[in-house]
Amino acid sequence: MCNVRKQLMYQIPRKGLTVWRLYGLFNTALTAILMGAVIFVTYYFEWPSFIYYIAIAVVVVVALASIWLFPRIRWDHWRYEVREHEIEIQSGLFIVERTLIPMVRVQHVDTSQGPILKKYDLANISISTAATTHVIPMLITSDADSLRARISILARVAEDDV
Amino acid sequence: MMSDRYKLHLVSAVVDFVKGLRELILPFLIIFFANGFSVTFNPGDSNFWSTLIPLGIFLLIIVLRLINGFLKWWTYVYWFEEKELRVEYGLFVKKKRYIPFDRIQSFNYKEGIFHRLFGLVQVMVETAGSTNGKPEVILTAITKEAANQIELVTRKSKEQAELQADDLEVEELAEPTARVIHKMNTKSLLILATTSSSMGVVVAGVAAVLSQFAELIPFERIFEELSSFIKFGFIAISLAVFMTFLVTWLVAVIITFINYYNFTVVEEDDRLTITRGLLEKKKVTIPLNRIQAIKVVENPLRQIFGFAAVAVESASGGFGGEEKKITLFPLIKKKDLMNPMQELFPHFVWQQTLTKPPKKAKSFFYRLDFIWLLPVVALGSYFWFPYGLLSILVIIPVIALGLWQFKTAGFAINGNQLTFCYRIFSRVTFMVEKKRIQALEARQSYFQKRRELTTVEVTVMSGLTGAAAKVPNLENANAEEIMKWFEKSSS
Numbered sequence: 001m002c003n004v005r006k007q008l009m010y011q012i013p014r015k016g017l018t019v020w021r022l023y024g025l026f027n028t029a030l031t032a033i034l035m036g037a038v039i040f041v042t043y044y045f046e047w048p049s050f051i052y053y054i055a056i057a058v059v060v061v062v063a064l065a066s067i068w069l070f071p072r073i074r075w076d077h078w079r080y081e082v083r084e085h086e087i088e089i090q091s092g093l094f095i096v097e098r099t100l101i102p103m104v105r106v107q108h109v110d111t112s113q114g115p116i117l118k119k120y121d122l123a124n125i126s127i128s129t130a131a132t133t134h135v136i137p138m139l140i141t142s143d144a145d146s147l148r149a150r151i152s153i154l155a156r157v158a159e160d161d162v
Numbered sequence: 163m164m165s166d167r168y169k170l171h172l173v174s175a176v177v178d179f180v181k182g183l184r185e186l187i188l189p190f191l192i193i194f195f196a197n198g199f200s201v202t203f204n205p206g207d208s209n210f211w212s213t214l215i216p217l218g219i220f221l222l223i224i225v226l227r228l229i230n231g232f233l234k235w236w237t238y239v240y241w242f243e244e245k246e247l248r249v250e251y252g253l254f255v256k257k258k259r260y261i262p263f264d265r266i267q268s269f270n271y272k273e274g275i276f277h278r279l280f281g282l283v284q285v286m287v288e289t290a291g292s293t294n295g296k297p298e299v300i301l302t303a304i305t306k307e308a309a310n311q312i313e314l315v316t317r318k319s320k321e322q323a324e325l326q327a328d329d330l331e332v333e334e335l336a337e338p339t340a341r342v343i344h345k346m347n348t349k350s351l352l353i354l355a356t357t358s359s360s361m362g363v364v365v366a367g368v369a370a371v372l373s374q375f376a377e378l379i380p381f382e383r384i385f386e387e388l389s390s391f392i393k394f395g396f397i398a399i400s401l402a403v404f405m406t407f408l409v410t411w412l413v414a415v416i417i418t419f420i421n422y423y424n425f426t427v428v429e430e431d432d433r434l435t436i437t438r439g440l441l442e443k444k445k446v447t448i449p450l451n452r453i454q455a456i457k458v459v460e461n462p463l464r465q466i467f468g469f470a471a472v473a474v475e476s477a478s479g480g481f482g483g484e485e486k487k488i489t490l491f492p493l494i495k496k497k498d499l500m501n502p503m504q505e506l507f508p509h510f511v512w513q514q515t516l517t518k519p520p521k522k523a524k525s526f527f528y529r530l531d532f533i534w535l536l537p538v539v540a541l542g543s544y545f546w547f548p549y550g551l552l553s554i555l556v557i558i559p560v561i562a563l564g565l566w567q568f569k570t571a572g573f574a575i576n577g578n579q580l581t582f583c584y585r586i587f588s589r590v591t592f593m594v595e596k597k598r599i600q601a602l603e604a605r606q607s608y609f610q611k612r613r614e615l616t617t618v619e620v621t622v623m624s625g626l627t628g629a630a631a632k633v634p635n636l637e638n639a640n641a642e643e644i645m646k647w648f649e650k651s652s653s
Contacts (some may be wrong), residue, residue, distance in 0.1 A: 037184070096606045097603055099601055129600040130600055
């Protein structure tokens, strides 16, 4: 038995990283609007000026984190593997999680696609057991579809005894 | 085929109505709080309309509820046909639900005060598919004979089906033997009340109530008069403290008696039947094969005296979502635990040696707490300067609890059984079989990675959301071992 678990085989496609960056951009825009409001209120009520700097710093930090840093880390951590008897997913930002789902436990598999994902021809796939739901995000649509089909076949083959 | 149609008892309309009222109490109170209790019926008063409008709305809702409850009773029918329990109700929107007998997992019963006045019972029909936490069918109030009849019809039909399935089986359907596993007497109920962790909550409640009365008591005058008799003042205070505890204890005892009076666990025909309750009697049946995991919980007080509570996570929840965890033994001496559990769950191993987190993990159990503790202490010290510094002392119990959690944590693998032992405040021993595990998760933060530690979490099915147990900060190799063990299940 080897001590170090071997790295999982598949990664999220590169396009996924782009989409995450895009989400980060939206986040930043939202924060910017909020902070804009704060700055306006500060100006209007003549609150102390350090609030300006804080507001601007917040926008910069959010932009750096949610556009540049976080998607990168998340993309690096995301790995998955669908084997005959189980699905293994690795995810996480600061805390890396590795989840093992036996094929027998899988109840159903869904793919979903919002407008942005559709534009990039990507889809999320979510795997539900009786108690939990696990998502593998940002797969190429055709891959996601074939993976969904594959999981549902494997899950059907696996004998159920709940 | 029997196709007599049965109706519910009229009381069910009342029960539904009262249940509806209970849901209304909270919004009612909120609105009156918001109004600052300025209730007035004087048309000239400025508060007149803000009283009348909500009151009117509430009255309207109450009347609607009453009509609704009555209509439901009026239209509700159930009958047996083609090996199915069939239920129909609704005036404008007719709802029909047909449940095949062999899909019925269990019947659960509940007798509220209204039920008991008329010798009625509420029946909840549980099926394997009702995973959304709700029973498939609820018959709000029927007579006990009718309830027995439903169970009888179902059982007969099931047995017939089984007989047809294997003709070889000779007719040896002897009456299933019922075996009392556990029964609580008054003494253990008292201990249960005294050691329950809800005592703390009750203390807070009593203190709050007493502090309300405190405004009525002219403390200042009393203290002035008594200040000369310091000794007497001391007695008065200790008497007050004592009284608080006495009242608290009494409340805890009363609550415990209402909930757990006559708590009995019976094993019969591979299913467990749990009966309990003083005013409201509840009877839950769980098929043994629906039990997903066993949880032995010892709160600190009970741990000292060698007591524990045992709960099971069941796939089909007892009374809807909130009671998915079913208590098997509310209180039992730990050394008396082994025998009945061994009998009930022969495939579980009860004595085992735990693998503990390594020494280097020790600090991980409390150091995260500093992150929220530091600002609290800093702010406390800053704003209440000299005395605020005392808040530093909070760190001591936090570290102590962390060390205690470290000492408790551990896991064991025995064949197909995984045991997790951990503590948040109470010590929990969580036992699960491989085939019941829905998902296994290993988690590692950046700092854990540097020290080669991993947190492992296991999830089983229980009610709607599932139940999870986790052991933090295990050695990497140990976490790996658990993952490997789980993977092997199929390969």
